[in-house]
Amino acid sequence: MSKKLFLLLSLITLSVSLCMAQAQTVIEDFKPSSVNQGGKEFPQVNSEGCVRVQLSAPEAKMVQLDIGAVKYDLTKDENGVWTGESAPQDVGFHYYQLNIDGSSVPDPGSLYFFGAGRWGSGIEIPSDDQEFFALKDVPHGELREVQYFSKSSDKVRRAYIYTPPGYHKDNSKRYPVLYLQHGMGENETGWGNQGHANLIMDNLIAEGKAVPFIIVMENSSVKFERPARNADADSTQSRPKGPMGGFDFAGEFKNVLLNDLIPYVEANYRVIDNSKNRAMAGLSMGGMQTRIITLANPDVFSQVGMFSGGSVSMEDIENAPDFKKNVKLLFISYGSRELENPRRGPWGDPKENTAALKEAGMNTHFYVSEGTAHEWHSWRRSLYQFSQLVFKN
């Protein structure tokens, strides 16, 4: 056995041992996850954030819960039902899967979400602040599935468009618009399904905390893109791959956004079509795309948000002086657990960068989501904060 392999196996053993120790002291207050399929008792979550799954597989040799990059062994009872728990997970939303005798499959108990390049299981670990994206009896906007022809892609593409409550009441009113991007391995359904962007906005608008605006969500991935329904099956195979596989930095998606999507939205929705009322934001890869596209097009977007997706440095500003001049809001955010192990990337420390730009006179905000990592709860909170600042200057 090589030294490297030995080290790897030791790490795996250590990790599994910790999980098993965890499982022995688990608190027995498990409740079905809020994103289970109707009537399904499992998966469940307890007050520590441990996930318990259960599956009937009488003939299986081994069943595992695969969550947070750790596989937890389940145990089988006399009826062939397998049960097991994970270690505590951070609050918020996590993708996971089950593994039955070597086969990774979705949990038949959960609802399904598009992430990690697939439709698969998700679970919600309750948080103290989850009221901000809860479904309440307030006026609701609409989340519209829209098909439009993209000349850059030479095909019909799908977007989701959130229109705020009252959009169809007053036909003389026009709205600002936010172009909001998902992360790598996700698609245009992410901000609605996992992010609850529509409910975050409905609640903020009901409380008078946000200017009502339209949100446009499109698919900025190349590799993972695929409509969730209908016949347009060959849409992705023919498109060029970006430098990081699914990561299309600023190539085709920039063309789709600037040449097709924005003109479509401005021709078909009551938006205010100037840069003062046009925002771009995104999470992770979507934040990095926002960074590249807005630095290169400060005449198009005056409001910019990057959620766990890099920051803007003084050097960037020197290369793009119009960005400093025209951008009226620059919002940078991270989960606190991300900052514990900073991913500075090529752009330097995001907090220092953002402070330096503020010092230089820009309206910048740096937000930290406490207790969360590179995951959806960081981004829901980021949208909640960003939406209270945007289009107010």
Next chain:
Amino acid sequence: MSKKLFLLLSLITLSVSLCMAQAQTVIEDFKPSSVNQGGKEFPQVNSEGCVRVQLSAPEAKMVQLDIGAVKYDLTKDENGVWTGESAPQDVGFHYYQLNIDGSSVPDPGSLYFFGAGRWGSGIEIPSDDQEFFALKDVPHGELREVQYFSKSSDKVRRAYIYTPPGYHKDNSKRYPVLYLQHGMGENETGWGNQGHANLIMDNLIAEGKAVPFIIVMENSSVKFERPARNADADSTQSRPKGPMGGFDFAGEFKNVLLNDLIPYVEANYRVIDNSKNRAMAGLSMGGMQTRIITLANPDVFSQVGMFSGGSVSMEDIENAPDFKKNVKLLFISYGSRELENPRRGPWGDPKENTAALKEAGMNTHFYVSEGTAHEWHSWRRSLYQFSQLVFKN
């Protein structure tokens, strides 16, 4: 072994033998299904309509494909990859699942659809006429996810609302509206995801074959109801069960529809709010609900469609004379395979019933979907036919 058990086992053996015979003569022109997840090679369909699935499960003892109420055994290769085929399936859409060592799970290769009371795998067997629901470069309407407060249910409910192309262009134009119901074990997502109602309408309107109208899709099940996202998790458990479990004949859904949904739609969308411009239709259970609700409320709906969901008899009309007087279109349809083994139900033969009403002076239509059974392709075709007739008299 009892005689009954022996007979049952013989039938199972016969059925499996037929499938295996089928598999031996399978035509090797399999292609990935049009409703696969992006980039997934399996499941596949060949020109005979056989379904081939493939799954890596190195440690599994047995893997099966479960489709059309038959379980087909897969075989394992030296790499632990299981592969197998079904017998030929009817054209159109079918729910299916995989079974790994006794555990029924979704196929990680397919997109997921809500049917049979769960989110699970679906497959599309190509048909000669699939162009009528294909995604084309024509003007597209929108499929809107809408939340509204229902007093009858005392909660926020979800509906999907299709608005035709051009709806937001001319704010003086008002539209007829169709309330369109899914079947048992399905929900408000079915007509969009499996039925492609929006694409059927976009294509018909582009060809000038249908009057543009709004379609409203809500959840008329009790047992299986559950929002696909967000926090409203306890919505179903508290509601009374109908006489057939999930089948809420005309109880709470009637109240939701008449007292909450129609008033919401008429207050918030540009619809023509009279019975002449109000239609109700549905498939299977939704057809039977349409039957009960429209017979009892002929002052509300003048256009009625029942797809594989019963018919209206002369006796019904005698008990509801206003139905005969007010209803301007009665459309009844079935898949031809359903009529081979007629399910007449308590309402008599649907074709004879419909002919008798025509004879009596009603504008009735009886449509048969050739080569399809009690499945979505029958209902897509029914909607395609119905939509060309509705709101024209």
